[in-house]
Amino acid sequence: MFRSPPGAPRPHVPTPExxxxxxxxxxxxxxxxxxxWRLLVGTSSQDDFVRELQVQYIxxxxxxxxxxxxAQPLPANARYPAETTLAGTMVNFADNASPRQGHFRWQDFEGETTPASLLVDGSEVEGSRFAFGGFFGTMVTVGEDEQIVVCGREEAEDTARSLVLGTTLRGEVWPRPLWAT
Incomplete structure (x- = not known):
């Protein structure tokens, strides 16, 4: 969220590109x-290194x-380790996608993951899956170091099972707010 004092210039909001x-x-x-469905793009960073890129479908x-x-691995000189986990990504997604934010907690993750797979660029990639409260999540590793987590509402699982890798978005981006610079 951006907050600026009255009269102050608005901060730059990055474009998806x-x-x-x-x-x-x-x-x-x-x-x-x-x-x-429209797309929103965001990132997560650590030590000024962009570690994760998220594409949301709304x-x-x-x-x-x-x-x-x-998610990509941190460089060797990172000050502290970071890990992308299925549980952490699912709690964040489920809480943000829920009309009652703050409803989901780590305690909701009692249970076991099950073997699962995603279709990535036409190839089956094995990973693990977890589901709770009407949400699912599947995590796979592509190559040696790229982690992919797909989370969503249960009714979107079949659509979200097939992925492509690229550097250009597929689909229409959610309109930017008029005040974004």
Whole structure:
């Protein structure tokens, strides 16, 4: 959230292309997102290194259906380790996608993950899956170091199972706010 004092210049809000450029490598996205879903792009950073790129899929009614997160390893000189986990990504997604934010907690993750797979660029990639409270998440590793986590509402799972890797978004981006510079 951006807050500026009255009269102060508004901060720059990066465009999806700027977020993607800051990630600096290919990322995963849905192979065939439904035409009515719009995309939002964001990143997570550590020590000024962009570690994760998220592509969220949102309907016109602002209901978030799915998110695809691509994580790259930290450089060797990182001050502290970081790990992308299925549980952490799912709690964050479920809480943000829920009408009652703050509803989901780490304690909701009692249970076991099960073997699962995602179709990435046409190849089956084995990983693990977890589901709770109407949400699912699947995590795979592509190559030696790229982690991909797909989270979503249960009804979006079949659509979110097939991914492509690329450097250009597939689908229509959510309109930027008029005040964004």
């Amino acid at each position: 700027e977020w993607i450029a800051s990630f600096g490598r290919r990322f995963a996205m849905l192979a065939e997102p439904p035409a009515e 309907a016109a009614n602002r209901r978030t259906h799915a998110m695809v997160l691509t």
